[in-house]
Amino acid sequence: MKIKKRKNHKVLFAVQNEKYLLKSEILKQIYDLDCIHETKINKNIKKIFTYADKNNFNFILLIGEEEDSKNKIILKNLNTKEQKIFNQSDIKLVNEIR
Known part of the structure; x- marks a missing residue:
């Protein structure tokens, strides 16, 4: 039986406000995955993407004011x-990162 090795994805949580x-x-749930994660609180999306690119992240999770008001991520x-949009409680989001 072959054992699949799990990728160590790097995930950046980018939020415009800490309350999100x-x-x-x-x-x-994503914190519990076997992945490397970091959180950035910054209103400047361009800086977030530059940081993620420079540090070789695989995924960015974004929650801004609009996403929060619609309960989306x-x-x-x-x-x-x-790019995909999910409900904040949608387990499919976790599966996308696995």
């Missing part, structure tokens, strides 16, 4: 440039 971190239950795959 506290409200998102899905982030707690944006997942951006930096390798494929694909």
Whole structure:
């Protein structure tokens, strides 16, 4: 039987306000994954993407004012440039990162 090695993805949580971190239950599940993660609180999205690119992150999770008001979270795959929007409680988001 072959054992699949799990990739050690790097995930950057980017939020415009610290309160968004506290409200998102899905982030707690992602913290439990076998991945490297970091949190940045910054209103300047361009700086966040520059930082993520420079530090070789695989994914960015974005929660801004608009996403928070709609209970959404944006997942951006930096390798494929694909972007998806999920409900903040959607377990499919965790599966995308695995």
